[in-house]
Structure formats: C-alpha cells, structure tokens
Amino acid sequence: MTARRPWPTATSSRVRRSLRTRSLGPRTPPTRVAHRVLCALAPLWRVLGADPRQVATLTGCYLLFDERRGKASQTGEQPSSPFTGGMLLTLVMNLLVGGGVGVALFLDDPVWAMGVSQGLILCVTSMVLVTDYSAVLLDEADAAQMAPLPVSDRTLLAARIAHIAAYLSLTVGSLALPGLILGSITWGVVAFPAIWILSSMLTGVLAIGLSFGMFLVAARFLPASRFKDATLYLQIGASVLFVGGFQVIPRLISKDLLARIEGWFPWFAWLVPSFHQGGLLALADGGHDGRHIALAVLALALPLGLMLGLARLGSRGFLAGISSRYGSEEAAVSPEAWQVAPRRFADPEQQAGADFLAILSARDRNYRLRAWPLVAIALLISLGIALQKGGFDDSSNRIVLAVYVLGAYAPIFLLLTRYSQDWEARWMFQVAPLRSAGPFLAGAWSVLALRRIVPILLVGVVFVALVGGLVAAAHGVFASGVGLALFSLISGEFTRTLPFTRKPVKKDTSSLGLMFGAMFAAGLVGVVHFLLATFAEPVIYVGGPVFWLLGLFLLRQARFRKVPVRFET
Amino acid sequence: MNETEPAIELRDLRMSFGSNQVLDGIDLTIAPGQVFGYVGPNGAGKSTTVKILVGMHDGYQGTARVAGFDVGKDPLEVKRRIGFLPENAQLYEVLTVREHLLLVGRLQGMEDELILERGKVLLEGFELTARIESRLGALSKGMRQKVMITSALLHDPKILFFDEPLSGLDVHSTVLLKELIQALAADGRTIFYCSHMMDVVERVCDRIAVLSKGRIVAQGSFEELSAERGSGETLERIFLELTQGGGEAERARHMLGAFASPAAPGSGDGA
Incomplete structure (x- = not known):
C-alpha cells in the first residue's frame, strides 16, 4: 500500500479566520x-x-x-x-x-x-x-x-x-x-x-x-x-x-x-x-x-x-x-423525416454550411435578439433619412441615400453570425475532417445573402421606386447592388470565422468600424456613380445590374478560398 | 493502415499548460480491434490525451499516430477515420436530431442518403426514432448522449474515442452500449475508452492503462494487472493503490463528525 492522501484533522487557523470575517x-x-x-x-x-x-x-x-x-x-x-x-x-x-x-x-x-x-x-x-x-x-x-x-x-x-x-x-x-x-x-x-x-x-x-x-x-x-x-x-x-x-x-x-x-x-x-x-x-x-x-x-x-x-x-x-428546461415535445415522426431533401450544392460541406446558417439564423436566440431588431432599426433609420417634414420628397436624393444606408448595414449581419448561445458546440468542427472552411463558409454566406440581405435591399428598392419613379428606382437598384457587393466582398475576403462558433459579447466595437467603413465605401461609390450618370445617362441603368452580378459572382467564388479551421482558445 | 500496424501509437507524449505538466511522457501502443481502457483520477491527463489524439489540441511534444497517420502532420486523415464522443459536450441545441446528423455527416463528406439510412438504423437501436424531429435542447441528457454516440458512429470510423460514454444513460442503454462496444471490437474496430467506472472498464476492456499525474503507472490486461498484485483484486482496488488513494473509509467516518455539532440546523433533536 502506497502513501495515503493527508486528511485534515483540524480546521486551519486561516480557514477559521476566513469563516469568521468573510x-x-x-x-x-x-x-x-x-x-x-x-x-x-x-x-x-x-x-x-x-x-x-x-x-x-x-x-x-x-x-x-x-x-x-x-x-x-x-x-x-x-x-x-x-x-x-x-x-x-x-x-x-x-x-x-x-x-x-x-x-x-x-x-x-x-x-x-x-x-x-x-x-x-x-x-x-x-x-x-x-x-x-x-x-x-x-x-x-x-x-x-x-x-x-x-x-x-x-x-x-x-x-x-x-x-x-x-x-x-x-x-x-x-x-x-x-x-x-x-x-x-x-x-x-x-x-x-x-x-x-x-x-x-x-x-x-x-x-x-x-x-x-x-x-x-x-x-x-x-x-x-x-x-x-x-x-x-x-x-x-x-x-x-x-x-x-x-x-x-x-x-x-x-x-x-x-x-x-x-x-x-x-x-x-x-x-x-x-x-x-x-x-x-x-x-x-x-x-x-x-x-x-x-x-x-x-x-x-x-x-x-x-x-x-x-x-x-x-x-x-x-x-x-x-x-423547466426540457419541453414536452410531441414524439411524432413525420413521413418526410427519412426522405432526402433536394440539395442546392453538390459539395456536402457547402450544403452543410448553407443549412447550418439557415437554421441557426432562424433559431439561435443570441442571433435573433441582435439581428432582428437591427433589421427593424435599419429600415426605421432609412425611413427617417428619407422622411422630411411634410412627407417624402421625390425630387430629393435622400430616398436613394436611404438604400445606401440599408446596404451599409449588411456587413453587420455577417459579424452577428459569429456568436451563438451554443458556441461551445464548435468542437464538432474541430474534429471534422475539413481541409478548408471555404466551402462551408461559401454555403453559409450564400444563404445569409439571399435570405437575409437581398430581401431587405429589395424592400428599399421597391420603396424608392414607389416614391421616386423610374430614375430613382434605377439609382435604388445601383445602391442595393453596391450593398450586396460590399457584403460579398467582406464575407468572401475577410471572414475567417465559422459562423456561430464564438462566445457572445455584449458589445462588438469592430462592427461599428466595419459599418462606418462600409458606409464610407458605399458613399464614395455612390458619388462616383452620380458624377458618371451626370455625363452619361445610361450609367444610371447599367451600374445597378453590374454591381448585383458582381455581388453574386463574389459569393460564388468564396468556396475556392483556403480558410483554416481555427478557433480562439 | 494495415492489419499489423498499431491503431494508436504514442511515443513520449508530453503536454503542459503554462507551468502545469499535464502529460509527462506517455508511451502507448494499441492494436486494431482492441477495447483499450484509459483510466486515471481527475486531472491525470485523460481528456488531454484524447483531445491530442482527435486533433483538438496541438502544442504537444512527442509522437501521436492514429490509424497510421501522424496526428500533427495529417490531422484530416486521422479525423476521417475516427469517431469521438466527448464528455459533457455541448451541442447546437436549436438543431433537431435529424439536422444534427446531417450536419455531422456532411462534414465527414457523406451523402444525405447514407446519413439518413445509417442514422435510422442507429437511432432505432437506441429507440430514438420518435425524437428525430425534436430539438437537441428539448432532449434529456441520456437522449443527447445517444444522439452523440450515433453521430460518432455515423461515418463508420475504424477507431472510436469514448470519453465517459455511459454518462446519463439508463440501465437498458448502458447494457446496450456495452454490447455494442464489444460487437464493434469483434468487427475489427478499435475503441479508446476513458472512464471512472472501474467495474465497466474491468469487464469491457481488453487492455487497461492507469494514468496518474501525467504518467502511465501500469498497463496490461485486467488479468495481468490483477496477477501483479495478487489475485482476487478488483480494478477499483488496483486503481486506488496505483494512484495513491485509500483511506476513504476513514475519511468518510471523519466526515460524519461534521454532524456532531449540537447547533447544526436540520439535525432533528439537535444531537
């Protein structure tokens, strides 16, 4: 028999003092x-x-x-x-x-x-x-x-x-x-x-x-x-x-x-x-x-x-x-449970990223709590920008500016997908044989862009079209295209974190920097667009589709990126 | 990996967190088809060893090879061949069982048809098919454990790492998993089994290593370990001796002394 662990037979004076005074x-x-x-x-x-x-x-x-x-x-x-x-x-x-x-x-x-x-x-x-x-x-x-x-x-x-x-x-x-x-x-x-x-x-x-x-x-x-x-x-x-x-x-x-x-x-x-x-x-x-x-x-x-x-x-x-943590859900199996759903991506990793993002962005409490108000806030602020005393002025560029502001908000959604209530579940990615996170991210960002960003931008375009007419609508399409392209550029080139794998933080100041950076970039492109349109009118109608296509192209290209699967420890 | 090559091989494995030397020169060779028990007290370095072997930790010294691949150099080849069931692991609670299996399977490069086909069979075994559409957050601990076992087995790995696999399981499921482990081993799979439940390790494992303070203090089959210390010893007694335990009965009596104080609340008559 080897030596046994010592067992304290009397409370030490330090512990006694602590119990008395603390x-x-x-x-x-x-x-x-x-x-x-x-x-x-x-x-x-x-x-x-x-x-x-x-x-x-x-x-x-x-x-x-x-x-x-x-x-x-x-x-x-x-x-x-x-x-x-x-x-x-x-x-x-x-x-x-x-x-x-x-x-x-x-x-x-x-x-x-x-x-x-x-x-x-x-x-x-x-x-x-x-x-x-x-x-x-x-x-x-x-x-x-x-x-x-x-x-x-x-x-x-x-x-x-x-x-x-x-x-x-x-x-x-x-x-x-x-x-x-x-x-x-x-x-x-x-x-x-x-x-x-x-x-x-x-x-x-x-x-x-x-x-x-x-x-x-x-x-x-x-x-x-x-x-x-x-x-x-x-x-x-x-x-x-x-x-x-x-x-x-x-x-x-x-x-x-x-x-x-x-x-x-x-x-x-x-x-x-x-x-x-x-x-x-x-x-x-x-x-x-x-x-x-x-x-x-x-x-x-x-x-x-x-x-x-x-x-x-x-x-x-x-x-x-x-x-009461565990809900009493009905234990019923739907006939579709074992059926294979049609897939949008040939690559299983890309499909996994797309489905993961779609599900988590709809259910993760942390994400919903931050992203959903942001949608409403972005729309309200844009409306506030477009709204003047006495209503909307269809001759004003403010209504188009509102769409630029909506576009500038888009990258923030990207940042919000970093965090999750279940961030500790990221071990699943650590033990998965992923050569690069690129395909997974490409699938995820495609869904985020098409399901969350594009609809918001389209709301802005429709609003501008209703208030300002055809020319304003063309400017709106351009502004929303810039927003989408900015989102695709940032998601494709700068994002290296798998979504929903970080511990939530109360305030993320990096999102402020990105938002202002995106606003500045969107503003700069907008000014150039207005100047060009002054000299050549067709630019008004061509610029929008070009930027929309650029945004979608950048989204597709993201899957070829080599992104290591790494997490902060 | 060929038949004669070890499934898992560790040579002078060392790992430290700051000044704390967690692993202090581990040497292990585990043959294919073995159920290998890896036991040790809390903080002995079991989970660290497993995390190195499954590619979750780097910064170690020495060599770690799994399925013939160096974990440090070819982590992806290793991850394709292993299944991992961590202790107290978090899951994405908002996913349903089905969605979770699809996520894990796709990350392993599997097609959806195969994921669902295998998932159905495995979930049926665990009597969990009725919960396929339930969210993981709505499942009990035992059910979640079954889902994790299912996802660890889904891609048919040749080597399995189980860290306290019986945690939260009821008696029926415990018996089922023990049978499953032996069937998997008989089918040629290697199982690296970490646990504090000595009686289960004694019965299920072909070979056992006892870890203490980052070093292996004994290894062999249960019969070999028992023979070294005189026959008739249980693994629990052997473990206590090797890890400098003992005196628990004396300590339990000492603890009872806490209730001798007449001022103790809830002591009935105050005696």
Whole structure:
C-alpha cells in the first residue's frame, strides 16, 4: 500500500479566520452600500411575503457574482453585471436623455409636466429592464440549485428584483437628475425636489411591475419552449420601440401641440401612471382640485398595489417556470423525416454550411435578439433619412441615400453570425475532417445573402421606386447592388470565422468600424456613380445590374478560398 | 493502415499548460480491434490525451499516430477515420436530431442518403426514432448522449474515442452500449475508452492503462494487472493503490463528525 492522501484533522487557523470575517456578500464599497440598503428593506420583503434573511443572503450572493464575473459576464446569454463594461458611458447617455426629459418640466400644467417627464423616464426604464435585465430576472443557472432548497417562489422573486433594483436605481437616478435641476428652476426648490425624488422612485417600482409582470404571466402560463420565444419577442419589440421612438417622437412634437395642451386635463391622465404623479406636484404647488387629489392617491397606490400583486400572484410557480428546461415535445415522426431533401450544392460541406446558417439564423436566440431588431432599426433609420417634414420628397436624393444606408448595414449581419448561445458546440468542427472552411463558409454566406440581405435591399428598392419613379428606382437598384457587393466582398475576403462558433459579447466595437467603413465605401461609390450618370445617362441603368452580378459572382467564388479551421482558445 | 500496424501509437507524449505538466511522457501502443481502457483520477491527463489524439489540441511534444497517420502532420486523415464522443459536450441545441446528423455527416463528406439510412438504423437501436424531429435542447441528457454516440458512429470510423460514454444513460442503454462496444471490437474496430467506472472498464476492456499525474503507472490486461498484485483484486482496488488513494473509509467516518455539532440546523433533536 502506497502513501495515503493527508486528511485534515483540524480546521486551519486561516480557514477559521476566513469563516469568521468573510460574510457572503459583495466586497467593493458601492455594492456593499447597495446591499446594506436592500437588507434594510426587510419590512418591505416581509410585506411581500418573502423571507428577508434569505433575500439578504441571495442578493449578497448575486452582487458578489457580479463583482467576480467582471467582463466575462458581458455575453448575450448570461446575465451581466450592470456595474461593469460601459456603465459610465450608459450613465452619461442617461444624463443626456434626462436633460431632454427635464425640458417637459417647463410646461406650466403640473399634470402635463409630470405626465410627460416621468412618462419618458418610465418608458426608458421599462425598455432597459426588458432588454438588459430580463436575463437576470429569468436566469435559470441557479434554478437547479434553488429547487431542492427551502426557498419560496416569493423569496426568490424578491431577491432577483432586489438585485436588479440595486442597478435600476442608478438608471432612474441618472435619468431623473437633470429633471431635478431643471424642475427646481420652474417649480421651486422647496417642495419640488421631494416630489420629484418620490415620483422617480415610484416610477422605478412601476417600471419593474409593468415590464416584469409580462414575463411572470408568460412564465406561469406558457410551456418552457414557447416562454423562451415569448421573452425573446418582448426583448426584440422593446429594442425596436426604443430606437423607433427616437426616430418618430421628435417628429411628432411641435410648438402648436405644446400650445394646445396647456390647461387641458386629458381623459387618459387617469390611465397613464406618470400623469398620476402630476397630482402630487399639484398638491405640493397649491392650486389643486379634487381631480388632483385623486391622481395623487393613485400615484401612491398603484405602484405599491402592483408590487404586492406581483409578489402574491406573479411569483406563483416562478421557480418552476424558469427552471423547466426540457419541453414536452410531441414524439411524432413525420413521413418526410427519412426522405432526402433536394440539395442546392453538390459539395456536402457547402450544403452543410448553407443549412447550418439557415437554421441557426432562424433559431439561435443570441442571433435573433441582435439581428432582428437591427433589421427593424435599419429600415426605421432609412425611413427617417428619407422622411422630411411634410412627407417624402421625390425630387430629393435622400430616398436613394436611404438604400445606401440599408446596404451599409449588411456587413453587420455577417459579424452577428459569429456568436451563438451554443458556441461551445464548435468542437464538432474541430474534429471534422475539413481541409478548408471555404466551402462551408461559401454555403453559409450564400444563404445569409439571399435570405437575409437581398430581401431587405429589395424592400428599399421597391420603396424608392414607389416614391421616386423610374430614375430613382434605377439609382435604388445601383445602391442595393453596391450593398450586396460590399457584403460579398467582406464575407468572401475577410471572414475567417465559422459562423456561430464564438462566445457572445455584449458589445462588438469592430462592427461599428466595419459599418462606418462600409458606409464610407458605399458613399464614395455612390458619388462616383452620380458624377458618371451626370455625363452619361445610361450609367444610371447599367451600374445597378453590374454591381448585383458582381455581388453574386463574389459569393460564388468564396468556396475556392483556403480558410483554416481555427478557433480562439 | 494495415492489419499489423498499431491503431494508436504514442511515443513520449508530453503536454503542459503554462507551468502545469499535464502529460509527462506517455508511451502507448494499441492494436486494431482492441477495447483499450484509459483510466486515471481527475486531472491525470485523460481528456488531454484524447483531445491530442482527435486533433483538438496541438502544442504537444512527442509522437501521436492514429490509424497510421501522424496526428500533427495529417490531422484530416486521422479525423476521417475516427469517431469521438466527448464528455459533457455541448451541442447546437436549436438543431433537431435529424439536422444534427446531417450536419455531422456532411462534414465527414457523406451523402444525405447514407446519413439518413445509417442514422435510422442507429437511432432505432437506441429507440430514438420518435425524437428525430425534436430539438437537441428539448432532449434529456441520456437522449443527447445517444444522439452523440450515433453521430460518432455515423461515418463508420475504424477507431472510436469514448470519453465517459455511459454518462446519463439508463440501465437498458448502458447494457446496450456495452454490447455494442464489444460487437464493434469483434468487427475489427478499435475503441479508446476513458472512464471512472472501474467495474465497466474491468469487464469491457481488453487492455487497461492507469494514468496518474501525467504518467502511465501500469498497463496490461485486467488479468495481468490483477496477477501483479495478487489475485482476487478488483480494478477499483488496483486503481486506488496505483494512484495513491485509500483511506476513504476513514475519511468518510471523519466526515460524519461534521454532524456532531449540537447547533447544526436540520439535525432533528439537535444531537
């Protein structure tokens, strides 16, 4: 018998000291303060039916995870710590948005002043919650560990909301700070600051209640597989609304509208929670009536009632909802299951790449979450460029510029296909006998171009044709051809990564460089095209088809490239 | 590869990650048609050896030959001849079973007809045909393991690398896989079998190598290993001796002492 492993018979002094002095909680001062504030809210957790001690333990744990995850957590699928990454940049952006929000406080009517300003804060905060924090709320990573422990649904939900609230306070705070200063100028420095701070806190509670309420209802009533899709659609919808709002709202506000609303008590003030807070300001400012008192009561009662309802009803089955991983799909075999489908490529590797890209781009959550809003955003921004006060001007080159912008977006789709929720499955490619990734990539990019890029470009061409007529349509065909050729060039010559084989990252700055580079290139080609067309009109009609053919030719040639199958380790 | 040539051959294989020497001079020769058990404690270097052999790791020293080809020089020739079942491997969960098999088969250069024909037979064996259109993410761990075994066998490889192949399988499937392994070996295929389940290795493998701290400390058939240490020893006992284990019973008793504290929650009467 050889020597045995030593077995510790007494706890070392180092371990004992560690056990005595190290509590389970965050280490850095800001998060420790946040954790203490959350622990101090024990009576609130108790009212909500949660165990305050467990809430304190769990939030301490979550905040500690955030500190330790650091940059590694900035992935698409894993919940991330909002204290890391571009936190400072986000806060600065919030302050700028908050400045715009605060301008509404110059309105003379307290109901409108609060209704618009807090309404905007509520919208922004709700969208941030849906897009950035729903993954934290619905994280299933620790669900398996929680399931056998005596932790109630209410406690788990309260702990997660408390965890998010620690960061949400920064979002709401940065959005509300400019309003605090601007509002004090109009409404005075005595009562307004207190009302504004209280209203902002209530807005934060409302945002949590309204946005997470949807998820909790979905978690309770939908099966696991459909629930995941539902959350994804909510996130995509919120992203599109967020960007679309910035395009549309500034175009709707006019001086006439602002002049008309003074002194008007709208019927929807009873329905929109931010208008309720106007009642609080009216009470503090004097000159209130019965309607203002009723609004003030609603301002206080609704958020608290919402949270209570969320805790009592929404928490039911919360843990089971987020942890049910395996769906109960129908075990039925379709007759086509064993039939060979017609193929588009003779090379099996090229076909594999084409099918792989087609399937993953339609199903990968990470890709859909990023690419789908991008389609909507690209279309909205292009529409914004084409749209002028009073509608579309068919004599303007802006409508053609919109198609160039659509084309410049195309390479970003290429970059987005790098990442996948299942990136660790790339081992399959490592053990496959691929001499070169060229054929696989060529198949993949063909599908991406024909199914995702070309339809978007054609939407742009049809739009330009409808608004501007034949000549504008010819320019549109040219602009879209440039877009396709740019995509084909970048995918064929510069892409060396197999699709869906990288760990998702929250922000990919290389895509910004590529987008601006593509915009510059597209712009340059566009200017040359316009100049040539000035001297020789047929260029208008010939240039487009030439670039479309060039794009398709470059796509086909990609299969001959020698691309090594390599992955970052 | 001819009949007399070793299926797998390692000569002075060394690999380190930074200052950590994971493999410290491995020498192995495995004949075709053998089921070769490769066992060792956690961190001994089993998975690293396998990843080198299947062409997933480079940066090693020494020689690694599989199916007559140098893994470093001709990795593609090696990959065409092997099937690999990794431990705890991730899959593209959004693919269905059918789509997964088509992807793997095409990457091996197979035609769709052959992929589906073989896939059907193999899935029938695992009683998984009803899940052909299910997404991998919707399957249980055991089902996913069966799909991975199917995809490892799909291109009819002559050498198979199985890393904990029984993980997640139920009793019926475990028995089936053990039978399958022996049938594959009888048909001339070589199986490199990594596992912590000593009783299975003892029964299934023709030869066994015990790895400890990056070195092979013993190899031979189970009978040879047992005879060296006196007859009647199980592979588990031999393994513990070779890898400096032992004292587990004493440690288990010590662990029970943790419940002696009267303040321990959930201890009923507090005793």
